[in-house]
Amino acid sequence: GQSLEQPSEVTAVEGAIVQINCTYQTSGFYGLSWYQQHDGGAPTFLSYNALDGLEETGRFSSFLSRSDSYGYLLLQELQMKDSASYFCAVSLYSGAGSYQLTFGKGTKLSVIP
Amino acid sequence: DVKVTQSSRYLVKRTGEKVFLECVQDMDHENMFWYRQDPGLGLRLIYFSYDVKMKEKGDIPEGYSVSREKKERFSLILESASTNQTSMYLCASSFTSGSTDTQYFGPGTRLTVL
Numbered sequence: 752g753q754s755l756e757q758p759s760e761v762t763a764v765e766g767a768i769v770q771i772n773c774t775y776q777t778s779g780f781y782g783l784s785w786y787q788q789h790d791g792g793a794p795t796f797l798s799y800n801a802l803d804g805l806e807e808t809g810r811f812s813s814f815l816s817r818s819d820s821y822g823y824l825l826l827q828e829l830q831m832k833d834s835a836s837y838f839c840a841v842s843l844y845s846g847a848g849s850y851q852l853t854f855g856k857g858t859k860l861s862v863i864p
Numbered sequence: 865d866v867k868v869t870q871s872s873r874y875l876v877k878r879t880g881e882k883v884f885l886e887c888v889q890d891m892d893h894e895n896m897f898w899y900r901q902d903p904g905l906g907l908r909l910i911y912f913s914y915d916v917k918m919k920e921k922g923d924i925p926e927g928y929s930v931s932r933e934k935k936e937r938f939s940l941i942l943e944s945a946s947t948n949q950t951s952m953y954l955c956a957s958s959f960t961s962g963s964t965d966t967q968y969f970g971p972g973t974r975l976t977v978l
Contacts, residue, residue: 759904784966793868793954793969794907838906842965849895849914849958850965851922856906 753777755855757839762861763829771824771858773839781842781850783815783822788857789835797824797837826860834862867891868970870955876976883942885973887955895958895965896938898922898930900951901972907954913938945977 782801800815871886909922958965
């Protein structure tokens with residue numbers, strides 16, 4: 752089976768930097784994704800890492816170390832609107848050229864003034 | 865923009881009723897998924913489909929079935945609803961790009977079973 756671990760809650764100050772870690776145990780790993788979900792909203796895709804290293808998209812960056820089965824999401828210049836839940840998810844091949852995601856339980860980020 | 869719609873935002877049913885949750889996507893995606901989301905448990909995959917009339921069990925398929933008669937539509941069926949199926953149900957669709965599928969989610973259906 753697969754398991755992912757991420758902190759349940761994180762609090763950070765507006766303007767600061769926060770890192771949300773994710774460790775995973777899985778077979779058939781293809782990559783690590785991050786999704787954001789605001790209260791009452793749908794999850795939305797943020798980033799994906801297939802290879803080791805850092806991927807940057809604006810204020811958000813995501814890192815993967817396949818050898819350590821570890822990744823993180825880095826949010827810089829935090830804004831109040833970044834308050835949301837963040838989910839890491841591993842990509843697993845499901846056959847017929849498609850992939851399925853197994854999600855972590857999510858990290859609730861609270862940004863305070 | 866990809867649009868994934870779900871038939872209801874809120875639904876209240878009684879124990880033992882048959883429940884249909886509908887999901888429609890407008891981007892010609894091959895893959896569609898049904899998840900349930902419960903506090904502290906994240907998103908758990910119920911069923912998915914990578915083609916019309918194809919279905920695969922996810923992590924928690926018990927008590928559910930699915931139907932995909934057309935590419936754009938994926939239905940989740942609760943044959944006999946039970947109170948432990950009270951949850952938020954999220955539908956998603958995806959295309960395959962490289963080694964992952966970017967999933968696009970609908971707004972969710974909050975189902976309460978009394």
